[in-house]
Amino acid sequence: MLDQRSTAILTQLVNATSYLPVKVLTERFNVSRRTIYNDLEKINNWLKEQGLSPVQQVRSAGLIIDNETKIIIPKKIKKLEPWHYEYSAKERKSWLAIHLLGRDTELYLDNLMDLIRVSRNTTIEDLKVLKEELVKFQLKLEFDRKSGYTIIGDERSKRKAIVYYLSLALPDQTWQSLVSAFQLLITSNKEAETTLFNVEQLKAIYAIISESEKILQIHFADDVLHSLSLRFLLFAKRISKGKIVDIEPVEKEVLIETKEYKVAQFVCEKLTNIFKVAFPEDEILYLTTHLLSAKIQYSEVALSDTSNFQDLAGIISAMVDDFQKYACVLFQNRDLLEKNLFMHIKPAFYRIKYELEIENEIAESIKEKYTEIFLLTKKIIHHLERFINKPVHDNEIAFIAMHFGGWMKREGTTPAVRRKALIVCASGLGTSQMLKQQLEGLFSTIDIVGVASIREFESKDYDVDFVISTTQVAKDDQPVFIVNPILTEAEKESLLKKVNSLFQTSQENKSIEGLMDLIKRHADIFDESSLMKELKLFLNKASVQKVTVKKPNLANLITEEMIQLVEHVPNWQEAIKLASVPLLERNWITNNYVEAMIGNIEKLGPYIVISPQFAIPHAKPEDGVNRLGMSLLRVKNAVPFSANSKHDVNIIVILAAIDSETHLKALTQLTNMLSQSTVMDKLIASNSKEEILKLVASR
Known part of the structure; x- marks a missing residue:
C-alpha cells in the first residue's frame, strides 16, 4: 500500500530527468536513508501489482524509473483504488477534521471508518487525538445520536482549523499530481465526494486565484496557491450553508484600504457564479486576510511602493540592525536584504495577526541545522512581536532565520560541512554525559545528536554518519568507534585521525x-x-x-592576556584603540581593522552598543583580521559613545571575526552572559582579571 510520502517519492522519481540520489530524497523529505528504502519497498510492491517495472538503483548514480513506466504511472495514480492507499495517523486525523468541518449530512462512526479506511478501534483512537487537539482552536468534538459527530465552536475558529488541517493532509506536489492525489485521497465514497469536494470546482478556483496574481503583480508560492484553492472551496461551501464569519469594525477599516481587498472582491464575484451564493462584505474581508497572509514567491512591487507599510518596513530595519549587532556582520547589500525580508514578513505579519497557523516540517530542520542563526533570529523577533502584539511561533522564526542564513551565504560565507554522531553507552546517564562533553570539546564540526543505550541502538534507526560507543556494537550501514568513557590524550588523537580518515575526500x-x-x-x-x-x-x-579551532567557546577566546582593566579613557575612539591592543600585539588584527571599526561608528552611529553599558566593536574580516579573537576592556568610569546616556559603556569587547559563522557560538555565550544585570555589575566592579575569568568560565 502506498502512503503520502511514498506517493510523493514516486512522483519525484517520475518527474526526475535523470538519476535521483537517495541523499536528495532524505534531505527533501527530512527522513533517514532507511526510511527512504522502506518507502521504495512499498513503491516497488505497488509497481509489481500494476505490472510495471520496479525502481532501479545504480550505486554511484541513484534511483531511476524507465521512461515507459514513467508515462504509465500518472495514469495509474489517477485511477488508483482507495484500498491501494494507506493514510498515516496524521493524515487520518486531518481528514477526519476536514470531513467533519465540511459535512453536509450526519457522520457516524461507521461513516468515518469508511472515509479513512481503518478499523473501528483505530477510528475511535484517532477521534480521541483529534478531540484533544481541537482544544487549541477553542473547538469541541461532540457526539449526538441524532446528528452524529460534530465540531462545536465559533465560525472563525473552525476556519482556522480548516487552514491548519489542510496543511497537514495535503501532499506537497505539483498542481497536476495534487489534483490526481486529491481525487484519490478524498474518499472511496462517491456520494460523499460530491457533497464535500468537487474537483472541477477546485480547478476553477485555482484559475481564479492565478488570475488574481496578475492583478496583485505577485506570484504566490506553489503550495500556497494549492492551499488557497482548497480553503476558498471549503469556505464557499460553508457560506452556502449560512456559516458566516464576523470581522471587527476596526479591522474592516484597515483591510478595505489594501489592494488585496479589491482582489478579494474580484475573487468573490467569480465564486458567486460558481456556487450561486452571495458573499457578504465580511466574507470578502475575510478572504482579504488570506490573500494578505499568503507566502509570496516573487513580487513586481518594490519596497518603496509599499507606502501603507512604512511601520513594518521600520520594524524590519530594526531587526536587521540587531542581527548585525548580535552576529557581528555588516550586510553589503542591505537594501535588497530588507526588500526580500519585507516580501516574506508582510504575509507572515497577517498569518500571525489572524492566527492562520500552518504546519511545516522544514522549520524543525532549520532549527536543527542552523541553530546559531535560529537563536540569533529568535533574539531579534521581539521587534515584530511588539508590533503585532502577539507571540511569533517558532515556525515563522525559522523561516525568517532561513532568509538571514541565505543572505550570510550570499555574502561569501560557506559553513563547514557538519557530521552527525551518536553515543552508545551501557553505563548510564552520568558516564554518557561525561563522554559527550569530552567529544564536543574534541570535535567542532560534528554534532552529537543524542545518547542511546545498547538496546535502543539495536532496536531503532538513527540518521547519523557514525557511532561512538563504550562497548562492542555493530550495524552494517554505520561506522562504529569503540572508546573508553575517559579519553586519554593519545585516545583523543587516535579518534580524531580515524574520524577524519573516514570522511577524507x-x-x-x-x-x-x-x-x-x-x-x-x-x-x-x-x-x-x-x-x-x-x-x-x-x-x-x-x-x-x-x-579543532572552529566555533570555539567564549572561554577559549577571552583569556587572561586578552583582558585589560582601567579606570578611565578620554573618549570612545581611544577606548577602541586601547581595547584592541592585545589583538594588535599578537598580529591577530591590523591597524587598518582598528581604523575600520572607528570609521563604521562615525558613519553608522553607536550601533555596537548592544545593551546597557556593553559595546562590541567590529568590522569586516577583510578589513584586517588575521586570526579569530576577542579582547575585553573594563572601564570603571563609563565612556560615552554618543550624547545619549544610554550609550555610556563600561565593557568593550573587540571582536575579530574571520567569517560570518565561526564566532557565533562564543558570541551567543557572551551576549547571554551580559544580558544578566547581576553579571554586568560584577564585571564592572571586578578588581582583577581572575574575577572576570571566573565569570567567563561559568558560561
Missing part, C-alpha cells in the same frame, strides 16, 4: 597519490605502503588541528 586521496609520485621521482622508497599510511596520518593530523 577523493580529492585528498588524489593529493596524497600525487605527493607519492613526486617523492618517487627524487628518492628511493623501500616500503611504499607504510609511507602512504604515514603521509595520510600526517596530513590528517594537520587537517584535524585546523578543524
Whole structure:
C-alpha cells in the first residue's frame, strides 16, 4: 500500500530527468536513508501489482524509473483504488477534521471508518487525538445520536482549523499530481465526494486565484496557491450553508484600504457564479486576510511602493540592525536584504495577526541545522512581536532565520560541512554525559545528536554518519568507534585521525597519490605502503588541528592576556584603540581593522552598543583580521559613545571575526552572559582579571 510520502517519492522519481540520489530524497523529505528504502519497498510492491517495472538503483548514480513506466504511472495514480492507499495517523486525523468541518449530512462512526479506511478501534483512537487537539482552536468534538459527530465552536475558529488541517493532509506536489492525489485521497465514497469536494470546482478556483496574481503583480508560492484553492472551496461551501464569519469594525477599516481587498472582491464575484451564493462584505474581508497572509514567491512591487507599510518596513530595519549587532556582520547589500525580508514578513505579519497557523516540517530542520542563526533570529523577533502584539511561533522564526542564513551565504560565507554522531553507552546517564562533553570539546564540526543505550541502538534507526560507543556494537550501514568513557590524550588523537580518515575526500586521496609520485621521482622508497599510511596520518593530523579551532567557546577566546582593566579613557575612539591592543600585539588584527571599526561608528552611529553599558566593536574580516579573537576592556568610569546616556559603556569587547559563522557560538555565550544585570555589575566592579575569568568560565 502506498502512503503520502511514498506517493510523493514516486512522483519525484517520475518527474526526475535523470538519476535521483537517495541523499536528495532524505534531505527533501527530512527522513533517514532507511526510511527512504522502506518507502521504495512499498513503491516497488505497488509497481509489481500494476505490472510495471520496479525502481532501479545504480550505486554511484541513484534511483531511476524507465521512461515507459514513467508515462504509465500518472495514469495509474489517477485511477488508483482507495484500498491501494494507506493514510498515516496524521493524515487520518486531518481528514477526519476536514470531513467533519465540511459535512453536509450526519457522520457516524461507521461513516468515518469508511472515509479513512481503518478499523473501528483505530477510528475511535484517532477521534480521541483529534478531540484533544481541537482544544487549541477553542473547538469541541461532540457526539449526538441524532446528528452524529460534530465540531462545536465559533465560525472563525473552525476556519482556522480548516487552514491548519489542510496543511497537514495535503501532499506537497505539483498542481497536476495534487489534483490526481486529491481525487484519490478524498474518499472511496462517491456520494460523499460530491457533497464535500468537487474537483472541477477546485480547478476553477485555482484559475481564479492565478488570475488574481496578475492583478496583485505577485506570484504566490506553489503550495500556497494549492492551499488557497482548497480553503476558498471549503469556505464557499460553508457560506452556502449560512456559516458566516464576523470581522471587527476596526479591522474592516484597515483591510478595505489594501489592494488585496479589491482582489478579494474580484475573487468573490467569480465564486458567486460558481456556487450561486452571495458573499457578504465580511466574507470578502475575510478572504482579504488570506490573500494578505499568503507566502509570496516573487513580487513586481518594490519596497518603496509599499507606502501603507512604512511601520513594518521600520520594524524590519530594526531587526536587521540587531542581527548585525548580535552576529557581528555588516550586510553589503542591505537594501535588497530588507526588500526580500519585507516580501516574506508582510504575509507572515497577517498569518500571525489572524492566527492562520500552518504546519511545516522544514522549520524543525532549520532549527536543527542552523541553530546559531535560529537563536540569533529568535533574539531579534521581539521587534515584530511588539508590533503585532502577539507571540511569533517558532515556525515563522525559522523561516525568517532561513532568509538571514541565505543572505550570510550570499555574502561569501560557506559553513563547514557538519557530521552527525551518536553515543552508545551501557553505563548510564552520568558516564554518557561525561563522554559527550569530552567529544564536543574534541570535535567542532560534528554534532552529537543524542545518547542511546545498547538496546535502543539495536532496536531503532538513527540518521547519523557514525557511532561512538563504550562497548562492542555493530550495524552494517554505520561506522562504529569503540572508546573508553575517559579519553586519554593519545585516545583523543587516535579518534580524531580515524574520524577524519573516514570522511577524507577523493580529492585528498588524489593529493596524497600525487605527493607519492613526486617523492618517487627524487628518492628511493623501500616500503611504499607504510609511507602512504604515514603521509595520510600526517596530513590528517594537520587537517584535524585546523578543524579543532572552529566555533570555539567564549572561554577559549577571552583569556587572561586578552583582558585589560582601567579606570578611565578620554573618549570612545581611544577606548577602541586601547581595547584592541592585545589583538594588535599578537598580529591577530591590523591597524587598518582598528581604523575600520572607528570609521563604521562615525558613519553608522553607536550601533555596537548592544545593551546597557556593553559595546562590541567590529568590522569586516577583510578589513584586517588575521586570526579569530576577542579582547575585553573594563572601564570603571563609563565612556560615552554618543550624547545619549544610554550609550555610556563600561565593557568593550573587540571582536575579530574571520567569517560570518565561526564566532557565533562564543558570541551567543557572551551576549547571554551580559544580558544578566547581576553579571554586568560584577564585571564592572571586578578588581582583577581572575574575577572576570571566573565569570567567563561559568558560561
